[in-house]
Amino acid sequence: MHLVTSEVLDLREVAPDHWVTTFDAPEIAAAARPGQFVMVRAGPDWDPLLPRAFSIYHADIEAGCVEILYRVVGRGTRQLATLEPGRFATMWGPLGRPFDLPETERVILVAGGVGVPPVVFLAERLAQAPMRLLGLVGASSRKFLVGVEHLRRAGAEVRLATDDGSLGHHGLVTDLLAAALQEPGQATIYACGPQPMLVKTARTALAAGVSCQLALEAPMACGVGACLGCTVPRAGGSFARVCCEGPVFAAQEIDWEAWERGSI
Amino acid sequence: MSIEPSLAVTIGGLRLKNPVMTASGCFGWGEEFRAYFDLNELGALVGKAVTAEPRPGNTGVRIHETPAGMLNAIGLQNPGVEGFIADILPRIRDLNCPLIANVPGHTVAEYVRVARRLTEAGGIDAIELNLSCPNVGRGGLEFCVAPESVAEVVSAVRSATRLTLIAKLSPNVTDVAVLAQAAQAAGADAISLINTLVGMAIDVERRRPILGNVTGGLSGPAIRPVALRMVYEVVGAVQVPVIGIGGIATARDALEFLMAGATAVQVGTANFFNPRACPEIIAGLRDWLRAHGIRDVREIIGAARPGATPAP
Numbered sequence: 001m002h003l004v005t006s007e008v009l010d011l012r013e014v015a016p017d018h019w020v021t022t023f024d025a026p027e028i029a030a031a032a033r034p035g036q037f038v039m040v041r042a043g044p045d046w047d048p049l050l051p052r053a054f055s056i057y058h059a060d061i062e063a064g065c066v067e068i069l070y071r072v073v074g075r076g077t078r079q080l081a082t083l084e085p086g087r088f089a090t091m092w093g094p095l096g097r098p099f100d101l102p103e104t105e106r107v108i109l110v111a112g113g114v115g116v117p118p119v120v121f122l123a124e125r126l127a128q129a130p131m132r133l134l135g136l137v138g139a140s141s142r143k144f145l146v147g148v149e150h151l152r153r154a155g156a157e158v159r160l161a162t163d164d165g166s167l168g169h170h171g172l173v174t175d176l177l178a179a180a181l182q183e184p185g186q187a188t189i190y191a192c193g194p195q196p197m198l199v200k201t202a203r204t205a206l207a208a209g210v211s212c213q214l215a216l217e218a219p220m221a222c223g224v225g226a227c228l229g230c231t232v233p234r235a236g237g238s239f240a241r242v243c244c245e246g247p248v249f250a251a252q253e254i255d256w257e258a259w260e261r262g263s264i
Numbered sequence: 265m266s267i268e269p270s271l272a273v274t275i276g277g278l279r280l281k282n283p284v285m286t287a288s289g290c291f292g293w294g295e296e297f298r299a300y301f302d303l304n305e306l307g308a309l310v311g312k313a314v315t316a317e318p319r320p321g322n323t324g325v326r327i328h329e330t331p332a333g334m335l336n337a338i339g340l341q342n343p344g345v346e347g348f349i350a351d352i353l354p355r356i357r358d359l360n361c362p363l364i365a366n367v368p369g370h371t372v373a374e375y376v377r378v379a380r381r382l383t384e385a386g387g388i389d390a391i392e393l394n395l396s397c398p399n400v401g402r403g404g405l406e407f408c409v410a411p412e413s414v415a416e417v418v419s420a421v422r423s424a425t426r427l428t429l430i431a432k433l434s435p436n437v438t439d440v441a442v443l444a445q446a447a448q449a450a451g452a453d454a455i456s457l458i459n460t461l462v463g464m465a466i467d468v469e470r471r472r473p474i475l476g477n478v479t480g481g482l483s484g485p486a487i488r489p490v491a492l493r494m495v496y497e498v499v500g501a502v503q504v505p506v507i508g509i510g511g512i513a514t515a516r517d518a519l520e521f522l523m524a525g526a527t528a529v530q531v532g533t534a535n536f537f538n539p540r541a542c543p544e545i546i547a548g549l550r551d552w553l554r555a556h557g558i559r560d561v562r563e564i565i566g567a568a569r570p571g572a573t574p575a576p
Contacts (some may be wrong), residue, residue, distance in 0.1 A: 001299040003539060041537060046332040046485040046513070050537050076329075092300075092539060221327050221334060222536035225296040228289075228312075228338045229327030238320055239341065244296075262324045262476065 002027040003092040008083045009065055015146050017072045018114060019081045020057065026064030028093050032056050034122035035215050035248040038066065038093030039223035042083050048075040053220045055192065055247070056094060057117035057147075058124065066091075069146060071114040095223050096247045099213050102131060102188040109135045109156065110177055110201050112193025116147035118215045118248075119190055123154035133157070134180055134187075138173025138197070142166040174200040181208050189251075191215070199260050202251040212251040218242040233258035269553035270560045271546070273307075273527050275505045276428035276453030278362050278390055280307040280528060283561060284518065284546050287509050287532030288313055288366035288392065288432075289338065290483075293352050294359070300539040305546060308362040310530060311352075313394055314382065315367075316374045318344035324476020328465050333486030333511070334533060335463055337477035340368060345378045349385045357387035366432070367421075368394035375417050376424045383425040391427050393417060395447075396434030396459040408434035411446035422451035430507065433457040433498075435487075440494050441501035448502045455498055456507035456530065458491045484533040485511040492524055499525030499566065513541060515548025522561070523568035 002025075010022035028038060039051040054068035072078050083089060099122055107126060109119040116137060123133055133156035139145045140163045151158050159176050160168025169176055174197060181187065181204070189212040191201040198214050205212030218230035223243045231239035232246070233255040240246060240253070271282035285308040286294070293311040294303045303309060321341025328335045343351060348365075356363065365388050369375035375393060382388045395417065396408040408414065418431055431447035433440055435458035444455045460481025465474045473479075491510020499506050505528070508521030513534035521529045534541035553561060566572055 003300055048329060049332055049334060049484055049533075050329050090538075219325060219327050221329075221336075221533075222296075222539070224300075224539060226290060226292040227327060227336070227536050228321060228341050229336065231321065231326065231341070233323070258323070 001092065001095065002031070003090070004028065005088050006091045008085050008087050008089065010085055011081070011083065014069070015144050018069065018144065018146055019072065020067055020069050021080060021083065022065050022067045023089065023091060024064060025066045025091055028091065029059040029064050029066050030061050032059035032066065032094040033098035034125050035099035035118045035213075036094035036096050037223070037247060038068065038091050039095065040068070040080065041090040042076065042080040048079060050076070050221050051090070051223065052076040052080070053223050053243070055117040055215060056121055058121060069114060069117045092223070096243055097245065099190055099215075099248050102126070104186045104188045104211070105131055106185040106187035107131050107133050108177065108180055108187050108189045109133065109151065110173060110189060110191040110193070110197070111135070111137045111147065112173055112197040113139050113144060114146070115193030115197070115215070115217075118192045120147045120150045120154075122190055123151050123156050127154040132185070134159070136161070136173050136176045136180065138162065138176075138193070140164065172200070173197060174204060177201060177204055181210060189213070195260065199256045202254065202256050205251045213248050214251060215247045216242050216249060216254075217247070233262065267559055269550055269558060271549060271553075273562060273565075275430070275507065275528055276390065278308065278428050280362065282307040282546050282549070283522065283528035284542055284549070285364065285507070285528060285530045286310050286535065286542060287530035288394065290532035290535050293356050295355065297535070297539055301543040304360040305543050306361045307528060307546075308364050308389070309356075309359065310364040310366055310392060312342055313340050313366045313368050314342055314345050314348045314378060315340055316345055316369070316378050318342065318347055322477045325474055326476065328474045328480070330463070330465060330482065331486060333482050333484030334536075335465055335475060335480035335482055336460070337475045337480035339477065345381045349381065353385060353387055362389035363387060364390040364392050364430070366392045366394050369417070372417055372420050376420050379421045379427075380424045383427055388427065390430060391421065391425060392430040392432050392456060393421060394432050394459070396432060396436070408443070409437050411442050414443050415446040415450040418447050418450035418452050428453045430454045430456050432459060434459050435490060435494055436462050441497050444498040444502050448504050452504060454505045454507055454527075455502060456509055457498060458487070458494050458510045461487055461490065483511070485513055487511045488517060492520055495521055495526050496524040496569075499569070512545070513538070515545045515552055518545050518549060519552060519564065522565050525566040525569055527565055
């Protein structure tokens with residue numbers, strides 16, 4: 001874990017309201033593993049007050065930089081999207097439990113919207129591995145499909161879904177998952193995206209008896225385990241902290257029904 | 265060469281190497297912060313609340329950012345006093361800074377039971393009675409609004425422990441000074457304040473409260489002026505040391521509370537947005553004292569009160 005003042009090296013809009021920021025953060029890049037996240041404070045002032053948690057999109061060890069992908073949804077992300085190259089942010093990480101690497105011959109990566117970063121990072125780390133990668137990416141519309149070219153470059157076959165049918169399957173990315181599970185070869189599923197997508201993915205995987213790891217998101221104040229704000233219900237009772245016990249959980253570790261009930 | 269200023273202060277039986285403590289519920293039991301600084305730098309470590317029985321905490325959304333602050337409704341999630349003694353205490357008891365346990369309760373008997381178990385277990389240096397948590401059903405709230413109930417809890421726990429006893433007061437009351445006096449009369453060695461201000465937020469699109477608990481406690485820089493005013497009032501009403509809490513994020517913030525008369529401060533929400541907030545505040549205090557040629561932090565305690573020596 002490293003707490004650094006990090007220079008912005010690049011800022012680009014990759015889809016409407018979707019931004020990628022590249023930070024100079026060699027220590028974090030070297031330590032990062034797919035599924036982990038960083039906390040970022042874009043300004044020194046008290047408003048917005050809290051850092052924001054971002055899943056790591058790319059960690060380039062040689063170049064010493066870390067990339068995050070985010071959609072501008074509120075004050076924190078809006079502030080971040082104004083940090084031009086040459087400006088600085090405070091960043092700490094890498095944080096949280098990463099994905100366990102697969103041992104199966106097939107790897108199915110399921111991503112919804114701006115949830116694509118951790119599966120892209122995983123695909124890049126698996127690019128040289130012998131398994132077959134299948135990326136299933138969904139978004140509301142084709143203009144919001146992000147990260148797809150990175151999955152292809154990592155050697156993944158990619159299938160797309162859009163809510164409005166503007167590209168790929170007209171429907172949910174989880175429809176594509178159900179179909180992919182019918183194909184031969186033992187698979188491991190990795191998923192990140194909005195809550196309904198994660199819940200559906202976990203249930204599909206559990207019903208099919210397929211190993212599945214999911215990166216969860218929750219409101220977070222500290223990112224280090226102290227505030228207990230980001231808890232999710234565990235299967236069998238009690239709460240787990242998304243920042244410490246997660247953000248990656250196996251499908252059987254979470255009480256999906258309680259999680260759904262708690263925040264919808 | 266200038267002389268290194270002394271930051272040491274005393275709270276009841278506690279000798280603190282500096283006046284900066286963590287605030288309960290904002291620092292876990294410190295283990296989450298070991299990667300960010302040496303915990304032994306702290307004046308004292310105040311841990312997450314310890315209740316008689318384990319508490320899972322609240323369901324639904326627990327935190328929400330507000331202008332220069334945040335709302336929380338965690339619901340005192342903790343493993344209970346026996347779980348704390350068995351699993352957490354052994355990992356932290358060797359720290360070279362006083363450990364303070366925060367104890368909430370629903371009944372007088374519950375406060376007494378937890379305080380007694382913590383005293384027997386050893387390793388805890390002081391008990392901060394949480395007379396004010398806003399986020400648990402009946403919770404400590406009933407013990408925070410009336411001086412009689414504050415006195416009853418403090419006096420019962422006083423008889424059950426030899427540890428330094430701190431009464432943590434709620435700001436959600438009519439007259440905090442009266443409660444502070446009641447706590448002092450009942451045997452509290454110190455008063456700490458303020459806990460969070462009760463607040464809420466609504467999601468206008470969904471037309472419902474954001475927090476699962478509906479209301480929550482407001483903390484952060486947004487509450488600092490209110491906290492400072494209450495500390496100033498209480499210092500004028502009691503003789504025991506007062507510990508100032510509320511939105512402290514920098515050394516300058518801490519100095520405000522010390523000059524208002526607080527003997528020490530607690531840093532809460534700032535730990536969330538800056539994991540190194542406490543060591544930075546400690547270093548900043550030392551730098552400020554050195555820059556002003558002050559050799560002992562105690563010289564500035566109460567410096568902004570009526571009758572204090574004016575600034576040179």
